[in-house]
Amino acid sequence: MKLTLGFSPCPNDTFIFDALIHHKINTEGLEFDVEYHDVETLNHKALRGELDITKLSYHAFAYAIEQYELLDSGSALGFGxxxxxxxxxxxxxxxxxxxxxxxxxxxxxxxxVGVPGKYTTANFLLGLAYPELQNKVELVFSEIEASLLDGTIDVGLIIHENRFTYQNKGLYKIHDLGDFWEKATNSPIPLGGIVIKRSLPQEIKDIVNRLIHESVEFAFANPKSGIDYIRSHAQEMEEDVMYKHIELYVNQHSSDLGPLGRKAIQSMFDKARDLGLIPETEKNIFLKEKK
Incomplete structure (x- = not known):
């Protein structure tokens, strides 16, 4: 069976999925047709239900929850x-x-304000910390620093590897919005997750969930195994920056959400609903428990 799979070309995602898509683990008869896109493009594809399995922002997931449910593995959550x-x-x-x-x-x-997309978790966190900053311009995340430097925008919201490079370009930090969230909730920040279509057979969903867990564990055990693949998608990123990026976004919650990860995600959904930032739903967030 072939399934469509979307994730970003960023090092954290290519690190996670290398073993899966290159058959370094037993994929149990499943094959994957991979698409690489920036997170906001993936968000919009999820809203249209275009992919069987996809990375997306947790903020966007709230709008795509009727069609998708969250896998236990592959997420980007963490402190800092x-x-x-x-x-x-x-x-x-x-x-x-x-x-x-x-x-x-x-x-x-x-x-x-330059933001990396309306449905990004970054934009959601901006709304919590600075709700009155409403004059927003949606930009591809990699364009935000340049837009600040040329005066197109006054302030910008950066994600991914730009965390490591903005100071070298003469830019200044206003606030770490992740730190704002952590102090308010004592929880890790749910940035992005891997979701799967609800309409797929439960057996397939369980297999995919298990395979992504195995792919993450393979990457942890063999961190250099996918170096050429990761580098080929890393947009001329220096190797030390590439691995800083991986260390920042891939952790134990990427292997399995665990109780703390689930609590953080549920807290984000509850808070967003209380503030009227996302729609109400009766759907479960998480993949059903395995039998």
Whole structure:
């Protein structure tokens, strides 16, 4: 059986899926037709129900939950992995840092904010910390730093490897929105998960869930096994940055969500519903327990 599978070309995803798609583990007769896209493109594909299995932001999952349920493996959750709000003006960075979770002065409410997509978890966290920053421009995540430098936007929300490079470009951190979430909830940040279509047979869903777990465990045991594959999709990233990226986003929650990971995800959904940021649903979030 062949299934469509979508994930990003970022090192954390290619690290996780290398063993699965290159048959370094027994895939039990399943084959995967892989598509690589940035996270917001994957989000929109999920909203349209285009892929059997896909990476997506947890924020987007709330809008795609009627068609998909969350697998136990493959997620990006953790402490210290959140998006950063940055700017090129040091004085603006210092001023705005004082207002996370507080009312903004009127002079800041019209600032133009570059976000990596409406449905990203990064944008959701921005809404929690700075709800009055509503003048948003949607950009591909890799374009946000350049847009700050050329003055197209005033502040930008960065994710992925840009966490490691923004200071080298003369940009300044306003606030770590992951830190804001962690202090408010004492939970890891649910960034992205792997979901599977509800309409697939339960046996197939259980097999895929198990295979992704095995793929992650293979990668942990053989971290250099997929180096050429990971590098080929890493957009000229230096190897040390590439592995920092993997270490940041791939952890025990990627192998199995566990009780803490599930609690963090449920907390995010509950908080978002309380604030009216996501629709109500009667669907379960997580893959049904294996029999």
């Amino acid at each position: 992995v959140g998006p950063l709000l940055i700017t090129k003006e040091e004085s603006l960075a210092k001023d705005l840092a004082l207002y996370a979770g507080k009312d903004l002065p009127d002079k800041y409410k019209k600032l133009k």
